[in-house]
Amino acid sequence: xxxLQFTPLSSFPSPSFWQQLTSLKxxxxxxxxxxxxxxxxxxxxxxxxxxxxxxxxxxxxHLMVEGQSFAELAGxxxxxxxxxxxxxxxxxxxxxxFRSPELKKQLFSxxxxxxxxxxxxxxxxxxxxxxxxxxxxxxxxxxxxxxxxWFAFPALVQxxxxxxxxxxxxxxxxxxxxxxMREWEGDLKQEAQITAEAFLYRPATTGEPxxxxxxxxxxxxxxxxxxxxxxxxxxxxxDPTSSATLPGWTLRNVLYYLAHHLPPxxxxxxxxxxxxxxxxxxxxxxxxxxxxxxxxxFNVKLPSGGEAPASVNVESTVGKKGEERxxxxxxxxxxxxxGKLASRVADLGSTMDPKHKDPEFGRLADQAVDLxxxxxxWRIIPSLNLExxxxxxxxxxxxxxxxxxxxxxxxxxGVRNITFVDSAKVSFSNPARQPLxxxxxxxxxxxxxAATAAEALKRICPNVNASGIAMxxxxxxxxxxxxxxxxxxxxxxxxxxxxxxxxxxxxxxxxRESRWLPTLLxxxxxKIVINAALGFDSWLVMRHGAGITDxxxxxxxTGEGGKKRLGCYFCNDIVAPTDSLTDRTLDQMCTVTRPGIxxxxxxxxxxxxxxxxxxxEGINAPAEGANTAKDTPEPERRSPLGLVPHQLRGFLGQWKxxxxxxxxxxxxxxxxxxxxxxxxxxxxxxxLRAFNEPDYLxxxxxxxxxxxxxxxxxxxxxxxxGSDEGSL
Numbered sequence: 001x002x003x004l005q006f007t008p009l010s011s012f013p014s015p016s017f018w019q020q021l022t023s024l025k026x027x028x029x030x031x032x033x034x035x036x037x038x039x040x041x042x043x044x045x046x047x048x049x050x051x052x053x054x055x056x057x058x059x060x061x062h063l064m065v066e067g068q069s070f071a072e073l074a075g076x077x078x079x080x081x082x083x084x085x086x087x088x089x090x091x092x093x094x095x096x097x098f099r100s101p102e103l104k105k106q107l108f109s110x111x112x113x114x115x116x117x118x119x120x121x122x123x124x125x126x127x128x129x130x131x132x133x134x135x136x137x138x139x140x141x142x143x144x145x146x147x148x149x150w151f152a153f154p155a156l157v158q159x160x161x162x163x164x165x166x167x168x169x170x171x172x173x174x175x176x177x178x179x180x181m182r183e184w185e186g187d188l189k190q191e192a193q194i195t196a197e198a199f200l201y202r203p204a205t206t207g208e209p210x211x212x213x214x215x216x217x218x219x220x221x222x223x224x225x226x227x228x229x230x231x232x233x234x235x236x237x238x239d240p241t242s243s244a245t246l247p248g249w250t251l252r253n254v255l256y257y258l259a260h261h262l263p264p265x266x267x268x269x270x271x272x273x274x275x276x277x278x279x280x281x282x283x284x285x286x287x288x289x290x291x292x293x294x295x296x297x298f299n300v301k302l303p304s305g306g307e308a309p310a311s312v313n314v315e316s317t318v319g320k321k322g323e324e325r326x327x328x329x330x331x332x333x334x335x336x337x338x339g340k341l342a343s344r345v346a347d348l349g350s351t352m353d354p355k356h357k358d359p360e361f362g363r364l365a366d367q368a369v370d371l372x373x374x375x376x377x378w379r380i381i382p383s384l385n386l387e388x389x390x391x392x393x394x395x396x397x398x399x400x401x402x403x404x405x406x407x408x409x410x411x412x413x414g415v416r417n418i419t420f421v422d423s424a425k426v427s428f429s430n431p432a433r434q435p436l437x438x439x440x441x442x443x444x445x446x447x448x449x450a451a452t453a454a455e456a457l458k459r460i461c462p463n464v465n466a467s468g469i470a471m472x473x474x475x476x477x478x479x480x481x482x483x484x485x486x487x488x489x490x491x492x493x494x495x496x497x498x499x500x501x502x503x504x505x506x507x508x509x510x511x512r513e514s515r516w517l518p519t520l521l522x523x524x525x526x527k528i529v530i531n532a533a534l535g536f537d538s539w540l541v542m543r544h545g546a547g548i549t550d551x552x553x554x555x556x557x558t559g560e561g562g563k564k565r566l567g568c569y570f571c572n573d574i575v576a577p578t579d580s581l582t583d584r585t586l587d588q589m590c591t592v593t594r595p596g597i598x599x600x601x602x603x604x605x606x607x608x609x610x611x612x613x614x615x616x617e618g619i620n621a622p623a624e625g626a627n628t629a630k631d632t633p634e635p636e637r638r639s640p641l642g643l644v645p646h647q648l649r650g651f652l653g654q655w656k657x658x659x660x661x662x663x664x665x666x667x668x669x670x671x672x673x674x675x676x677x678x679x680x681x682x683x684x685x686x687x688l689r690a691f692n693e694p695d696y697l698x699x700x701x702x703x704x705x706x707x708x709x710x711x712x713x714x715x716x717x718x719x720x721x722g723s724d725e726g727s728l
Contacts, residue, residue, distance in 0.1 A: 001163035004300050007241035009249040011151040016067035018147050018348055025140055038089035040065045041082035045242040046284035048382050057382045058242035083197055083238045087134035098139035111135045112154050112330045119261035127217045131197050131253040150343040155252040157329040165299035198237035198254045200224050222265035239281035247281045276301040373414050383640045393417040397518055398508030399449040402532050404436040405602030413610055417465045420450040423472035475513040477579035480691045489684050496521050504609055507531040513577040519568050523547040523671040528619050531569045532605045534593045539601040542647040544568040545664050546619045548676040566646050567662040570670035576697035604648055615639040625659035667701040674701050
């Protein structure tokens with residue numbers, strides 16, 4: 001028979017726990033580092049229905065500690081859908097004490113000894129306080145608000161180990177899903193037993209009411225199961241794991257108690273232990289929402305069919321009366337996120353530092369945003385990678401109407417690293433259309449847009465890392481004189497450095513030619529580019545295809561793995577971008593749009609970015625939506641947020657949005673291999689010629705040859721200018 005194994009338990013200390021520890025340390029504990037009582041709450045493993053696939057996804061529970069976990073505050077506090085566990089807590093005064101293996105080993109041994117004393121007490125109550133006491137050791141660095149901590153969940157080692165009884169028809173594990181195990185729960189008279197870590201269960205016998213004697217404490221094994229066949233004696237425990245084949249850690253000590261410390265049937269009877277039983281691993285979400293999951297049911301037994309002696313350590317600990325007493329072997333220190341037996345660190349400096357301008361507001365704002373996003377993941381999209389979104393560094397080229405709305409959308413998704421680039425100042429007409437500016441920002445000639453937008457973001461969300469850079473991006477068709485050549489070279493170097501330092505580049509400028517240089521630099525660095533442009537009642541949002549990553553790639557039109565590259569903003573052009581601003585009247589220079597266009601385009605740009613970075617292929621994701629065959633890719637090859645199109649063209653006058661796919665053009669003046677190779681070879685000199693010579697980009701890409709070939713083809717046609725009038 002296979003040996004019964006267990007899934008380790010994990011911890012979850014909430015921010016309120018560290019906040020309360022800070023107050024307790026400063027106001028009450030001070031230098032007192034004695035061991036104190038603490039309370040935690042155990043969550044069951046639970047299922048969530050994935051709305052994309054309709055499949056049931058299992059999520060493991062944790063042992064939670066919160067602000068009310070300390071003995072002074074816990075009282076009879078109950079957390080919904082959790083099981084209370086009791087533990088010990090010690091906060092060391094120095095990091096050296098915290099790191100001492102001897103001190104931690106001593107605390108662990110004392111916890112195990114207390115558990116054995118509880119199990120062995122001759123007159124213990126009908127309900128053992130906890131089968132799974134936990135230990136938490138900490139060091140709180142209150143100068144930096146950094147907390148070092150380590151949880152232990154002591155589990156007694158059973159030798160020989162329990163085995164899983166495997167019926168012939170049940171395959172390898174013998175652990176099966178059992179739907180409907182909670183149908184009897186609502187009818188129970190003894191609800192208090194359900195909140196225990198484990199309890200006994202048996203169906204009513206013939207002639208008894210349905211709810212008679214359904215549950216009992218573990219300690220009442222013999223009286224409760226009197227006359228019940230051994231194969232029907234059932235132990236139920238609240239299982240925190242989500243594993244399909246392994247039960248949770250908290251079952252270990254309950255089984256050890258049954259095998260070695262269960263009181264005999266009567267005081268006159270000889271010692272008798274349990275060596276065989278049925279186990280139900282109770283989990284939340286069982287059989288809900290049409291899911292196929294449920295509580296797990298399996299049978300276990302001790303080998304050889306007799307009583308197994310307790311396994312003991314070679315080491316011993318001093319008992320209460322000074323005598324040497326051996327204690328059983330135990331394991332249970334929690335592993336860190338790297339899977340190592342080591343402590344963890346909680347850094348709350350940015351949220352709890354009292355020197356912060358408004359720490360409470362900043363902390364609550366971050367928690368509120370994060371909670372909304374986590375609810376999306378918990379309730380709707382379990383596969384959503386929020387950490388990847390939060391860590392995305394976004395460069396917004398343009399801090400006008402589009403830039404302001406895009407920044408607000410990024411904040412809502414939890415993005416915390418945003419850089420604005422703009423050369424303009426806030427004017428009187430801006431605050432009504434651009435939500436990051438106020439009327440006062442336009443006074444005295446106006447404040448710089450980029451810096452002002454960044455400061456507004458910090459007022460909205462104090463912990464956002466926002467900055468603004470005043471910069472005018474060099475453009476083709478806008479000549480660069482020798483007097484400003486040096487400053488232009490510095491601007492190009494700064495822009496290239498910014499694009500390298502960010503993950504996503506948003507092109508949100510007013511003119512077409514201002515988008516050319518960022519397009520080239522992003523193609524060379526293989527960065528995600530999201531482009532948004534507005535018309536009067538229309539808008540375009542698109543993502544540029546993957547960049548050119550190979551040197552000498554002049555003819556490259558394929559991306560990673562030989563896939564067809566998607567085009568950029570300039571791939572449909574047959575001429576190079578030129579000056580579109582000089583000598584234009586006011587009404588021609590301003591982007592005249594319906595007020596609702598910019599928010600729609602900005603929201604679409606942000607959602608396209610988030611959907612793209614959630615796609616398993618990232619920047620190399622194929623265009624979806626324009627081609628029906630690509631609308632329903634396999635679940636593992638699509639974004640959890642839905643389709644990831646290449647281009648969205650919206651027409652507000654028709655209330656219509658079109659999804660379009662466009663391939664990369666090998667003569668594109670913005671992203672083709674010929675342009676990228678030219679910049680790699682010539683550097684700023686290539687750009688200087690592009691700024692000053694109108695036909696230079698067309699000569700590099702071969703668009704001039706294409707034009708000449710077209711002219712020659714037209715001239716070769718024998719045009720007939722005669723009239724056929726009167727021939728009918």
